[in-house]
Amino acid sequence: MLGLLRKTDGARTDTNDFTTYVYYDQDDAACSTTPSLCAYRKGDLWKVINALGQVTEILRYDASGRALMVMDANAIVTEYEYHPRGWLIATKVRGSNDGSEADDVVTRYEYDPIGQVKKVIQPDGAFIRYEYDAAHRLTDIYDNAGNRIHYTLDAAGARTKEDTRDSSGALKRTLSRIYNQLGQLKTAKTAYDHPTGFTYDASGNGDVTTDALGRKVDNDYDPLNRLAKTLQDVGGINAKTEFKYDALDRLTKVTDPKNLDTTYAYNGFGDQVQLTSPDTGVSTYTYDSAGNRKTETDARNITRTYSYDALNRPTAVAYPTTSLNVGYEYDAVPTVCAAGETFAKGRLSLITDASGSTQYCYDRFGRMVRKVQTTNGKVFAVRYAYTLAGQLSSLTYPDGAVVTYQRDAQGRISQIDTKRAVAGATTEVLLSQATYHPFGPTAGWTYGNGRTFARPVDLDYRTTAVVDPSAGGLSVGFGFDAVGNIDKLTPPGATNALLTFGYDALNRLTALRDGPTNTAIEAYTYDATGNRQSITTASGSKTYIYPTDSHRLTQAGPDSPRTYDASGNSIQIGVNSFIYSDAGRSSELKQGATLIQTYVYNGKGEQVRKYTAANDRHVVYSESGQWLGEYDDNGNVIQQAIWMDDLPVGLWAGNGAQQALHYIEPDHLGTPRMVIDPVRNVAVWSWDLKSEAFGDSAPNQDPDLDGITLVLDMRFPGQRYDSGSGLNYNYFRNYDADSGRYIESDPIGLGGGLNTYAYSNSMPIGAFDSNGLATAVRLPPYAPGEPLPLGTIYCEAGAVAPFVNDAKLASYEVICIKDCVIAHEVSHVRDANRLNSGVCRYWGWLPAIHPRGIVSFNPKQERLNSEFRAYATELRCLSAKLRRGICLSDMCTKVVEGRISDIINIILPTVYNGTYPKGVPGYE
Known part of the structure; x- marks a missing residue:
């Protein structure tokens, strides 16, 4: 057979990284006798063999050359079914019983007469239904409970309004947009008519953004339409950030509002080879021939070396x-x-x-x-079970205790049952009757002893209260300013303030006041880059001192000076000295020459052990980084947390027969605020929302005054208090509540924000950072019916990987253009590695979730630059198909030509004018 690709050789020279392709050398025997049973023809691809000899086999094709049955390297068979017009109508990952579909994972697709996806049915029966207008534009999304998202479109197809309604038709969420004559977003309005305005320069670049409080952000661009300057709060704070690029559009310098430069240098292949930061010093990097990072040398002159297998998966860090x-x-x-x-x-x-x-x-x-x-020789086993749709159905903890999750028809958790690992233990209901806002977060539940817990939202889907009306329960309401900052705490359902909050023009918390009297409780000031300058409380004021050449806090009021190592890690805070390992993690706490505590981390970066001469504690985390439990030096359980998705809702305290179930009541961000003893129905631990905003106040460990304390070290999401150091361990860093900032610079650099020490943009009431890398805000999720885009890049096994969503492609498009879409995403992978090489080192290993940890570019201009390069790569791939006669059918030629037309006429103009991905097929 001539002209068929037999082998590709990867870029590596230190290992054989060949991919081999094997084809059927003759027709299936049935082809001549029973054509309808013909499994393959001569020349059809049979096997793909990777560099490690792992084989993927295509076992059956249909008459149109579409793969019907594929077997992976684990001998798992996936079957595909198609509509007579070629549309994919089912994927079946076969279970162990070949004679039945009962244990298969089956996803089904339904289409309207012109091939638009009408319904996607998940393996558990939950479905999402789509409706389109006469112009074939998506207008409505329904779930199988009858909830609906409706899009109002203008003549150009832009979404001018989005309404979310429940099954009765009641409006639950809404927003609106106004576009100018060029199709550019002019105004975005919240449900309460609070507008954000946008203007553009002559080239279509976003120019001035004006929020609902009249505060302006002004963007300037260089002659090549690259973002050159951002001025925040024009005429007020005037926080200026500048950007410089090289001739290949690579970001080379960021100058922050303090006029400090972070610079980047690259090699000829576009790999980032040096980072120079005012906070972390000079870091250098080398790469192998495939672009994998080979070495990383930090400012302490400590080098870590990476090794990879033939599939470019990391195998060692030395x-x-x-x-x-x-x-x-x-x-x-x-x-x-x-x-x-x-x-x-x-x-x-x-x-x-x-x-x-x-x-x-x-x-x-x-x-x-x-x-x-x-x-340390102690074994902790965690087991997971799943529904057919891949959602967690049970979790078995290291001590054998089991949590079971029951789910509703939409696949959401409706009840959590628990069972302790002791003889004679019975099932205890932790919570039940969980309900949800349409296409949104949980609306509340009932605890096992009858306590109710509600989480109402407004029409912007902001949590307006957390309410347990029983004695001792968490019960507080939230008010908001025009830009969405929480500006007061109220009694639930009331408007009178218990506590008020003030913010500066960059949305940083500046004041806490007593609601009834308006008496100042706390006040904070900041410089333009976000460094806290002062705090004022009833006990007095404290000022903060920083050197002129960095953002390292060197002194807080009369406290002893703070010192740092060359990489920006705090090595001395008061009497505490911190010793950092070669891996850049705090490994020892000392006071003078006395060793106080030692910390040990695993290969995922999790602190799994800390010990002193008297105590040894072990910790286990879930695969998404949630704290599951703490155990003593014998491996016996001390405490174990129970989670409802990303909210902590239960706690086992004690070991064996002494173990008792407690209820956790989380606030709007997911911070534990109350722990309830369900037997006595009283609070046995509380951390008041009205206490110091940055967490610098201790919880009440005996609110029922019975003389028995409950110690719970959970703090803000992702944090656990360390009594030895007085800091909060926050996964990849340590948080100092006293100063409201981290004691280490952000491992992902400016990817987490301009100030690499700041916590959650100094907005602890409205935002959090669960892994010590980047600020998060608890917003309503995307509707589950809104599929992933056509392509993206994400973290898998510690590396950036491309992802192409086959559901966005018709079956013939998979055959004709998928390889070029993959090339597009591989271009993004190169950019991600170049701009923030090693970013996935800081994501948990997520081998059971796909895709998770999606990688994005910051600032926006870098994303647009990357899109331009990626579409150029895709165009070259598509054009080559036409030039070289690779398309073997008129249909394939038309598909390729259509994709080229879309890129040139629809997509690239949105990249040029800065509105991408609005209006781009596959991203709406």
Whole structure:
């Protein structure tokens, strides 16, 4: 057979990174006798063999050459069904019973007569339905409960209004937009008619943004339409940030409002080889021939070295202190895995590190079902079970306690049952009757003893209160200013303020006042970059001092000076000295020459052990980084947390027969504020929302005054208090509530914000940072019916990976253009590695979730630059198909020509004018 691709050789020279393609050398025997049963023809692709010899086989095609049956390297078969017109109507990942679909994971698609997706039915029966107007534009999304999102469109197809309604038709969420004659967004309005205005320069670049309080942000661009300057709060704070680029549009310098420069240097391949930061000093990087980061040398002159397998998966990180080395193994089934948990090929199976090891087991659908963590010789096993749709149905904790999740018809958690790991234990209901806002967050639930907990929202889907009306429960309302900042705490449903909050023009918290008297309680000031300059309380004022050449806090009031190492880690705060390991993590706490506490981390960056001469504590986390439990030096449970998605709702305290279930009541951000003893129905722990805003106040560990204290170290989302240091451990960093900032610079640099020490943009009432990397705001999620875009990039196994959403492509488009869409996303992968190389090192390993940890570009101009390069790559790929006669049918030629036309005439203009991805097919 001539002209068929046999082998591709990757960029690596240190290993054989070939991908081999094998084709059927003759027709299936049935083709000549029973054409309807013909499985393949001569020349059809049969096998794809990767560099490690793992084989994917295409076992059956239909008469149009579409793959019907594919078997992966784990011998798992996926079947595809098509409509007579070629539309994909079902994907079936086969279970262990070949004679039945009962254990298959089946996703079905329904279409209207012209091929628009009408319904997507998930494996558990939940579905999303779509409606279109006569111009074939999406106008409505329904779930199987009858909730609806309706889009009002203008003549150009832009969404001028979005309404979310429940099954009765009641309006639950709304927003509106106004566009100018050029189709550019002019005004965006909230449900309460608070406008944000946008203007544009002559080239279509976003110029001035004016918020609902009249505050302006002015953007300026260079002659190549690259963002050159941003001025925040024009005429007020005037916080100026400037950007410089090289001839290839690569960001080379960011100058912050303090006039400090962060610079970037690149090699000839576009890889970032140097970062110079006022806070972390000079870091240098080298790469292998495939663009994988090979070495990283920080400002302390400590080098970490990375190794990769032939598939470019990281296999090792080596440090000068070899006891810190991390190893990653794939594909092999650990001995701890039981039957049905042995599908390891292509997946992370073992991490070895300074703490010990972690082993992973997977079911046939690629979902992690068992994790066995060995820390200092103690073994902690966590097991997961899932619904057919891949949602968590039960979690077994290291002590054997089990949490079971019941779900409603939309796949959302409706009830949580618990069972302790002691003889004779019975099932206890933690919560039930959970309800949800349409296409939004939970609206509340009933705890097992009858307490109710409500989380109402307004028409902007902001949480307006958290309400437990029973004695001792968390019950507080929230008021908002015109730009959405929480400006007061109220009794639920009332307007009179218990506490008021003030903000500056950059939305940083500046004041707390007593509501009834308007008496000042706390006041904060900041410089333009977000460094706290002062705090004033009833006990007096404290000023903060910083050097002129960095954002490192060197002194807070009369406290002792703070000192740092060359990488910007705090090594001395008062009497506490912090020793950082070669990995850049705080490993020892000392006071003078006395060792107070030692900290140990695993290969994912989680602090899994801390110990003193008298106490040894071990910690286990979920795969999304949530704290699951703390255990003593014998491995016995001290406490275990129970989660409802990303909200902590329950706590087991104690071990064995002494273990007791408690209810956690989280606030609007997910911070625990109350712990309830369900038997006595009283609060046994509380952390008042009206206390110091940045968390610098202790919780009440005995609010019922019975003389028995409950110690719970959970603080803001993702944080746990460390009594040894007085800091809050926040996954990748340590947070100092006293100064309201981190004691280490952000590991992802400016990707987390201009001030690499600031916590949540100094807005702790309205935002949080659950992993110590970047600020998050608890906003309503995208509607589950809104599919992922056509393509994106995300973190998988510690590396940036491309993702193409086949559901966005018709089956013939998969055949004709998918490879070019992949090339587009690979271009983004290169840019992501260039701009923030190693970003995925700070994401948890998420081998059971796909895709998770989507990677984005900051600032916006870098995203537009990356899109321009990616579409140029895709155009080259598509054009090559036409030039080289690769398209073997008129249909394929038309598909390629249509995609080229869309890119040139529709997509690239939106990139040029800065409105991308609005109006782009596949992204609406």
